[in-house]
Amino acid sequence: DLRVDGFAVGTNYLDVCDSSYGEGAEDARSMSAGIRGVLRGEHRSFEQVYACHSLTKKHWFRAIVTPVEVEECRFALVTHIDITQQALAEQSLREQVRRHQMLAAEFSKERERLITAQAVAKVGSWETDLLTLEVSWSEETYRIFEADPASFIPTHQSFLNAVHPDDRSMVAGAFRESLSEKDTRSIDHRILLPGG
16 A cells, blocks of 8 residues: 555656655655656666556556657656556466476475385276376386386287286286276286296
């Protein structure tokens, strides 16, 4: 809430800016310094975005200060443009980005917890894209299969190749049934490790 003592019509704008106090006083003084800089020829122009909220509504403005020279006199033209809609949109976008970052951080923590839990329990997990049959493995699944994540590409076929030959048809059949019936299957099977 910006406050000025003795404010009235005709009061010098720069004096108002310099003597203001309360919320927004820093913006007012910055505006005064910018206008004075333009008047002294120190800046070609000056721009500042500031808030000017009422009791019932929030408003933001962009002030643009440009010099005007008429004969020997130098003036400053101060234009105030209402940018409330843009400011509200940017504020909403910043809030969405902040929420997204919080969710991403929480997701990262949960992922780390899952990795730790899988390592402790020696339980791996994977996901299969049903359209491409591309597979993504958890870190623990790589460890269980003794596969190097840098060189081993998990696919449905490479997984089946790692299943013991005597169990492959059972595993492939369970996968097909689960896919066609859209239901889970629970089976035990052996795997072949790189060392035999």
